[in-house]
Amino acid sequence: MSAMANDPLFDLHIDRTQSNSIKWNKYKGQDILPMWVADSDFRAPDAIINALHQHVDHGIFGYGSAPESLTAALIERMKHLYQWEIQPEWIVYLPGLVCGINLAVRALTTPEQAVVCPTPIYPPFKSSAKLAQRELATLPVTLDKQRWLMQLTPSHVTPASRLLLFCNPLNPGGTVYRKEELEQVLAFAEQHDLLVCSDEIHCDLLLEPGCRHTPFASLNDSAAQRSVTLIAPSKTFNIAGLGASMAIIPNPALRKAFLRTRAGIVPDVNVLAYTAAEAAYTQGEPWLEQQLAFLRGHKAKLEAAINALPYLKLHPIEATYLAWIDATALPVPSPHKFFEQAGVGLSPGADFGHPGFVRLNFACRTETLDEALRRITNAINALG
Structure with a gap:
């Protein structure tokens, strides 16, 4: 099963800015894509939502x-x-x-x-x-x-x-x-x-x-x-x-x-x-299989795009939807702040123990990933 260019399930646009989302509230009101905390932008499987509806409808908690x-x-x-x-x-x-x-x-x-x-x-x-x-x-x-x-x-x-x-x-x-x-x-x-x-x-x-x-x-x-x-x-x-x-x-x-x-x-x-x-x-297994196909498509796109740029390196991601990007060659004091200023909010490597890296969450819509890669590419190219 291969990932579709526009998957109707995982490319569904859901506004999370009004849902008390830690991920999206961090940059609320700013033109910065939140791609930091390990929280996907995907709607949970219908099986889970339906089960929760049944429990809520019962009315006693x-x-x-x-x-x-x-x-x-x-x-x-x-x-x-x-x-x-x-x-x-x-x-x-x-x-x-x-x-x-x-x-x-x-x-x-x-x-x-x-x-x-x-x-x-x-x-x-x-x-x-x-x-x-x-x-x-x-x-x-x-x-x-x-x-x-x-x-x-x-x-x-x-x-x-x-x-x-x-x-x-x-x-x-x-x-x-x-x-x-x-x-x-x-x-x-x-x-x-x-x-x-x-x-x-x-x-x-x-x-x-x-x-x-x-x-x-x-x-x-x-x-x-x-x-x-x-x-x-x-x-x-x-x-x-x-x-x-x-x-x-x-x-x-x-x-x-x-x-x-x-x-x-x-x-x-x-x-x-x-x-x-x-x-x-x-x-949840059918939903999971579809999600994995979608994430594999994003992983391939991300690895190709990052490794085509100067200063950055991304080694193969075997699991998770989190890319650990080596930015140690970037001629900037803080890779995290550099990308944040470019409009992409990543997890700072310093939080994990390596300030020369950043972590990118690619469990998002394809449109979001494409825009993030565009902003990253433009920021790198502007360095000359």
Whole structure:
């Protein structure tokens, strides 16, 4: 299935400026295209919208708990997609994935222990350690045959290191870790006696042919017993504002610590989020396949356009709808401000740990992407 030039579903114009959108409100009233936060401009699948309508029409929004049917759908999804057989009691529902990262840091380390994470990386990885007042060590993410990979550097780990924050697919960079690469991460964790919190929220958004997601915890029992896996339908189906995420924790001791840290602080998932998540996982697959075809078309266009310009480099994006653009050769003090002045609002690389880069969200209408590329091209050409 190839992406259409004008896809009637994903090229639908929806005005988000009046919808309390963080993404679009950032530049409200300015001629700057918002292409920063990981929030697509696509209308959610009809299956999710219809399920929410039915729930709203019922008219009562009291306390709820995770439906058994949602748990069953998640178990079946893990088995079908990854041959990973999980148990119902392993699942902890959360009102967001970022709180899962923060809970893992606070539950699985003591104040005397340290956290290890890749860099550049999604900003909440580093802030979770800072907020918990944990020491943080970083493992460099570097290019390896056109792919961004975390370097397993023993010198960056100390006897105090206890938790590795891992991200697969990688944000930023879009790398999908192969099974043998995950086995190397596991060996590193075993060697240094590290627990692993694996953020796998972008696992459904695979764009490169032949790429296959493997959950870290599915490798073997050693991986399972030292891991917390964080997933969600939010990025996949554009329902992040509803807040439905899952932590999968096979080890009962780790799960008990996680739940104890959560108690009384992190609220339960709201009933509408449960409804949306179940509809996504049981009826959303045809919509997802169409979205992936559309995103693959945007990825190809973006890679070709950026790599045809001087000063910029974009390596192949294996997954996510987020382009990690190398702008280190740009003769400007701040690539982020340079593109913002050109009318394109990107995520600054400094937020991730590399100020010479910018991150572009291409989950938008084709017209928006084309205009962004036009503005970027004009700005680069004006440099001479």
